[in-house]
Amino acid sequence: MNITKIDELRLDLDSTLQDLPLWDEIIELDALGNSLIQLFEQEPLIPGVILTQNHHYMGMISRKRFFEFMSRPYSLGLFAERPISHLYDYLQPEIFELPGNTTIIKATQVALKRTFQLVYEPIVVKVITDNSQVYQLLDIHNLLLAHSQIQILTLRQLDKVQKQSRIDQADLHIFKQKQAEIVQQQKIQIWEQLTTDINREILYPTKLIIGNLIHANRCLQDFNHNLNQDLSQVTNLYQQHYLQPVPEIQAAIDKIKIDVINKELTELLNTTKTHAKRIQQFVHSWENISTKNISQRDIPNLEEHD
Numbered sequence: 001m002n003i004t005k006i007d008e009l010r011l012d013l014d015s016t017l018q019d020l021p022l023w024d025e026i027i028e029l030d031a032l033g034n035s036l037i038q039l040f041e042q043e044p045l046i047p048g049v050i051l052t053q054n055h056h057y058m059g060m061i062s063r064k065r066f067f068e069f070m071s072r073p074y075s076l077g078l079f080a081e082r083p084i085s086h087l088y089d090y091l092q093p094e095i096f097e098l099p100g101n102t103t104i105i106k107a108t109q110v111a112l113k114r115t116f117q118l119v120y121e122p123i124v125v126k127v128i129t130d131n132s133q134v135y136q137l138l139d140i141h142n143l144l145l146a147h148s149q150i151q152i153l154t155l156r157q158l159d160k161v162q163k164q165s166r167i168d169q170a171d172l173h174i175f176k177q178k179q180a181e182i183v184q185q186q187k188i189q190i191w192e193q194l195t196t197d198i199n200r201e202i203l204y205p206t207k208l209i210i211g212n213l214i215h216a217n218r219c220l221q222d223f224n225h226n227l228n229q230d231l232s233q234v235t236n237l238y239q240q241h242y243l244q245p246v247p248e249i250q251a252a253i254d255k256i257k258i259d260v261i262n263k264e265l266t267e268l269l270n271t272t273k274t275h276a277k278r279i280q281q282f283v284h285s286w287e288n289i290s291t292k293n294i295s296q297r298d299i300p301n302l303e304e305h306d
Helices: 033-042 063-070 075-079 084-091 104-111 140-241 247-255 258-296
Strands: 026-028 048-053 056-062 097-099 123-129 132-138
Touching (some): 026 033, 033 048, 033 063, 048 084, 048 132, 056 063, 056 132, 104 140, 132 140, 140 258
Parallel strands (some): 026 048
Antiparallel strands (some): 048 056, 123 132
């Protein structure tokens, strides 16, 4: 096996057991026990050995179980010069196998559920390649390191996502502010255009009408005053020179009711004044509102007044 440091691997949440460093040391069951001793001495990092018979997978024996048993009294003498199959039949070790495509996260969860005596035993990984299957060993220590690295990577990614989320939220806030400014500017432009149109189409003609009303009011006042004077003067002169006017002329003079004419003209003038003042008040109010709103950028919501 090429020894590769776990932290040099590019692992992620979907990484599997076959992405990790695996041991493929194999020994036949008919080999002597001393062969195992020599192999473990030559490979101090190897967690165990795959056992085969006629090149067919039969099982696994771990370094830990082997030396625990061989350190007992008489064990070395009994099994060192005998085939490994004798030792394997005596130990009957419990083998923990997993497919090579098992994710590291899932494998860690399952492996740690083993009994206390077996929790640190290596895992037999069955890797299928080119319609054949190969059995290799995974050191539980490497599995835990890989799981830890994935956790750290996940936390970093989560932190990155959270930071990006905060950035996105800030960008969204800025975007909303800019959108609000654009909408407000559009409202201002619409309001200014509306004010210009109203001033051009309504206010200016209205002011002209008010001016004409004021002028007409004065003309009516002058006309009323002159009419009263002229009628009175004509009547007085006629009465002075014609003390006994003919009945038709006297009847026509009697029909001229100066008081009634004065009253009606006065009422008409007062009504004209009242309406002119109301129109002036409307014009002044509109000019104040439009000027104030544009200067303060406080645009009314026209939809509320539909």
